[in-house]
Amino acid sequence: MESPRSLLLCLITIGLGTLIEGCDDGWVPYKNNCYWFSRERIWFFIMQWITVCSQCFEGYGHVWLGLTDVSREGRYVYSSTGVKPRYLNWHRTEPAGGKGENCAVLVTTQRAWHDYPCTSKMSYVCKKPEKRMDLNSNYCK
Template structure:
């Protein structure tokens, strides 16, 4: 979509305003297949993937693997029927230091299941379990799980 506003002289001012508002709303909406919730857009995987592949797919869309889930995000996720899904949190770079993939910032209050993470060097990626109310376990990154890409509304190229 063009960022420029075109004024049609045949339209009343009110019509022009309405038309520009519609264009703006289209810019702020989520693209096809992505699900809107509050200020974000979500893409739910159809097939499972390793953590690295999931990350690449999300990054290619300018998004990142879902991280901490709000209660509303958890409700949305529940509708998808996943048993487990990746969370964009790893200690790949430094064992025991979990960081958010999207920002590289350290996870201080991760939503870990009690006793997790506990896999040491063999388990460097976080997985949310439905049966644990989507709390996290650490898991080997080369396993394949479902995943959700998340992106802020209005950041898509038109």
């Protein structure tokens, strides 16, 4: 028979459901995700998994968004998935580069997107989900 203490712990645990463990050191939590902001600058094509949190970029200048139209001019998609973004924030004069500017950046001073040559060096941001532990699967079995 279960002790009253373990039964209480089990009921509390079931009520909690999921415990958010947070982000790794150096990563910034925001809306159930973790973001890592590079200080180094890289070429666009080195990136594998990039996304952006535009509120987090003060002082970063220009930041790669992970979008490119290199496969089809004027159709920007994420380089990692080939999917079109659900949100667009082009500056009113952009994209304007034609075939010479096939990668998108966030210009933080304007809080708007521009197209740039993919050979330019820019900072970047990585995103991953916060660590979570399903308490129901680890307790009260």
